[in-house]
Amino acid sequence: QQKVQQSPESLTVSEGAMASLNCTFSDRSSDNFRWYRQHSGKGLEVLVSIFSDGEKEEGSFTAHLNRASLHVFLHIREPQPSDSALYLCAVTPSGSWQLIFGSGTQLTVMP
């Protein structure tokens, strides 16, 4: 069974400082990886999807996938207080259509 874990549980950064979030998964053959953002009391919005090793950039969000080390990172460039939210990693296991979610990282961006 695919396991998805995120770290840290919570992260506080200053406005404009790079924020880096980590997601580890257990199945190296997983098909694709997504990062979602959830503002308090709201639904989930997809930020970036990545399918192959390397980097994928969407606006101020960059996902970095390294299957060999079983990590997918999310880097947020110059975060703003409005980026304060819960960030969720989701992994699709090989041969499956399902999304397996991590428990999230709560990001706080201080002005």
Place this chain on the structure above:
Amino acid sequence: EAAVTQSPRNKVAVTGGKVTLSCNQTNNHNNMYWYRQDTGHGLRLIHYSYGAGSTEKGDIPDGYKASRPSQENFSLILELATPSQTSVYFCASGLSNERLFFGHGTKLSVL
């Protein structure tokens, strides 16, 4: 932009009572999903549907039923609600799992 509307936004129920959570999507998506979100667990899949008349069990279906009477509507039914079902429930729709659109969630408290 795809619209997924959940109702109610908040619900307080008594143990043993019946609860119905409703979801409506207006973008003609075939697939619809019900997840619950709990601290430390991320989102977990309860039931899903491939189209009108179809319902399938997800990872944690026990204690829940689902109904898909039309392309637009997907309901989650708790016949005998228990306190362990206190959670935030999210509905999502999509043509595949490549891009899911989430509702804003229903906060359910079972006393």
